[in-house]
Amino acid sequence: MTATHSGTPPSATIDPILERALSGADLSEAEGVTLLRQTDPGAIAALRQAADQLRRQQVGDTVTYVINRNINYTNICEQHCSFCAFRRDADEDGAYWLNEGVILEKAAEAVQQGATEICMQGGLNPEAQIDGRSLPYYVRLINLIKTEFPRLHLHAFSPQEVQFIARQDGLSYAEVIAALQAAGVGSMPGTAAEVLDDDVRKILCPEKITSAEWLEIVATAHQLGMPSTSTMLSGHIETPEQQMRHLGKVRSLQQASLANGHTGITEFILLPFVGQEAPKPLRRRVGRDQPVLADALKLTAVSRLFLGNWIANHQPSWVKLGLAGATAALTWGCNDLGGTLMEEHITTMAGAQGGTCKTAAELQSAIQQLKRPVQQRDTLYQPIGALLIEPASAAPKSGF
Known part of the structure; x- marks a missing residue:
């Protein structure tokens, strides 16, 4: 490690924090902020090394992936989030609402390609009703797929969609979640979290559920035996303090769920902001179109160090x-x-350049560049098939 002009290693100020994390301690939000504010390359290298070591301690070297398909069934939405390039009014150019035949066709194509999961989310369309009620429409979507493909895991409907259905029909969150679960929903996407700080939400998504509502809905799902994922939309207007506040709320939620004997959160996914096609006011305020990889990687490392004791699986986008x-x-x-x-519309319509589909072979090849074992999994992280251990010839650079 390179020393500073005074002979002190650049990571000296954070070494005690990293050592605490590696010893199994839960870091404080303030310690997380300290890590996020590091700019010295040596300190950042130490942060990466610690996160990688903790990952190895907590889950080993195997890298997993899932064969799944996204179905974004409509982009018609009553809300107007400042970061969203996906939503449309019903009469606007580019608006769509998939019919049942198209949804079934997409599910069939997914099964033919070996998918074990359908991830289904969409806009908040007030016209998505049957006999004047919203819940029957969503239940029908699930029944449609599960009747034809009963073995598919349906990872469907975000906390925001649950709140929308409950509000439309005058139901409790528990009533909505229980009905979706009975129809065949197996887990809840932890999207619509954005940043769980209401000062940020007032700017990003003032019409969306509050932080407390998001936490309540996900906790209710856990109490009913439905696991969820968790996410953070990062790299826009939020501060390191607000990022850590978000992670703190997610960790507290998971601690409570596990204490009550529930599976709770199966994974944490960092979602860096893509602004190329976002509405102009936020795009101008953020001042760039694509994520800053270095910032995303630093937050990835801090997320592992802060959440890893409670949420073992961490996934990039x-x-x-x-x-x-x-x-x-x-x-x-x-x-x-x-x-x-297999397809992706929400981020791609915002201008993301990562593509919309990767084959299992492409994911396997990327992982094998790291000379780490590869394992296909299902939605709940149960292994599928054989472990692939044949390494590729060279590992990629770490990102800097």
Whole structure:
């Protein structure tokens, strides 16, 4: 390690924090902020090394992936989030609402390609009703797929969609989640979290659920036996303090769920902001179109150090970072490369350059560049098939 002019290693100020994390201690939010504010290359290298070591201690060297398909069933949405290039009004150019035949066709194509999961989310469309009620429409979507493909895991409907259905129909969150679960939903996407700080949400998504509502809905899902994922939309207007506040709320939620005997959160996914096609006010305020890889990797490392005791699986977004950037994140604390997706609209319409589909072979090849074992998994991280251990010839750079 390179020393400063005074002979002190550049990581000296953070070494005690890193040592605490590696010894199994939970870091404080303030310690996380200290790590995020590091700019010295030597300190950042030490941060990466610690996150990678902790990942190895907590989940080993195997990198997982899932064969899945996204179905974004509509982009018609009543809300107007300042970062969203996906939503449309019903009469606007580019608006769409998939019919049942198209949804079934997409599910069939996914099964033919070996998918074990359908991830289904969409806009908040007030017209998506049956006999004047919203919940029956969503239940029908699930029944449609599960009747034809009963073995598919349906990872469907975000906390925001649950709140929308409950509000439309005058139901409790528990009533909505229980009905979706009975129809065949197996887990809840932890999207719509953005940043769990209401000062940020007032600017990013003032019409969306509050931080407390997001936490309540996800906790309710856990209480009913439905696991979820968790996410953070990063790299826009939020501060390191707000990033750590978000991670603190996610960790507290998971601690409570595990204490009550629930599976809780299965993974944490960092979603760096893509602003190329975002509405102009936020795009101008952020001042760039694509994520800053160095910032995303630093936050990836801190997320592992802060959450790893409670949420073992960490995943980057190859759609947002590109496959090379996401592969680099596997050396910064991540242990999962996500899914094949087969199609993706929300981030791609925002201008992401990572693509919309990766084959299982492409994900396997990216992982094998790191000379680490590869394992296909299902949504709940149960292994599928044989472990692939044949390494590729060379590992990629760590991202800097």
